[in-house]
Amino acid sequence: MERVNIALLGAGTVGSAFARLVAQQRQRLAGLGIEVELGKVLVRDPSKVREGIPAEKLTDQTEGLLEEADVLVEVMGGTSLAKKLVLDALEQGIPVITANKALLAEAWGELRPYADDGLLYYEASVMAATPVVSALSGVLWGSHLLELHAILNGTTNYILNRLEGGATYAEALAEAQAKGYAEADPTLDVEGLDAAHKLTVLARLCADPDYPWEEVRAHTRGITHLTPADLEDARQQGQTIRLVGSLYPENGRWKAVVRPVRLPLEHPLARAGSARNGLVLRGDACGELVFMGAGAGGAATASAVLGDLYQLLMGVPGHAPISAKAPVPDYPAERLEEV
Incomplete structure (x- = not known):
């Protein structure tokens, strides 16, 4: 079994739903020969209980967040801290799955080279579970x-x-x-x-x-x-x-x-x-x-995020813009x- 460690940014409605979906689909993932492990989960308040996420995985510290990560899932939103951590991961060659349409729209100049290289997955950024990006x-x-x-x-x-x-x-x-x-x-x-x-x-x-x-x-x-x-x-x-x-x-x-x-x-x-x-x-x-x-909602958006994870695990490159x-x-x- 290949083990894949996921660093997760955000454990709100979408992040918690994603963690639950991963837990529910462990057997299906195992059928691909892959064991998915939820690593560190970045949140504002690590003392707050998050359904489906063990308390010891929660952190409000960014230091060391990516040390053992094989993939970064970003569902925290915003264009400041999210941008820094996403770019940190991409610069290290760590693929990123994101639902952050604001980040994609406003920081595209920095993100596009990684999208061209197939490292950026973002089906959930538009219309949630409705697969228009793909x-x-x-x-x-x-x-x-x-x-x-x-x-x-x-x-x-x-x-x-x-x-x-x-x-x-x-x-x-x-x-x-x-x-x-x-x-x-x-x-x-x-x-x-x-x-x-x-x-x-x-x-x-x-x-x-x-x-x-x-x-x-x-x-x-x-x-x-x-x-x-x-x-x-x-x-x-x-x-x-x-x-x-x-x-x-x-x-x-x-x-x-x-x-x-x-x-x-x-x-x-x-x-x-x-x-x-x-x-x-x-x-x-x-x-x-x-x-x-469905264009929104925790479960719908999380399902698109998980779909991107499946694409990544099966070797399918991320979403690239039109070439010209x-x-x-x-x-x-x-x-x-x-x-």
């Missing part, structure tokens, strides 16, 4: 991208559904926070930044390997200005309003934008449920493809009405 970094390279539209944030989807039901924005946000869909500080979700991070990751997989985060950020608007009246007016016209990230050709270049738009009720994205994500991709050879599924900027097609992309 698709866009693999089989869909056989088709030139024409356009992409996606609902990438379940929190805003939930809030907009509640606005449709007549709740005020403040009421809908409070409900989302009570259910655990929104953080105490919901800025990243409701201002569209979370979706913008994810769209940036997708753009680099299928359009431009160096698509700049700042470009996406500059073309991002959130949902805080919307009211039940806006949703009712859309409903009266056979439409719904959703926060959508789009990537499409415009004036000879790729353009990425995040904004609330009106969608006809028959549009594939209009059928995404309350906290679900969806993606519509159109390619010259593959035609229209629709991905729909994709040709910009002369294509009349779908224009969605902004709100």
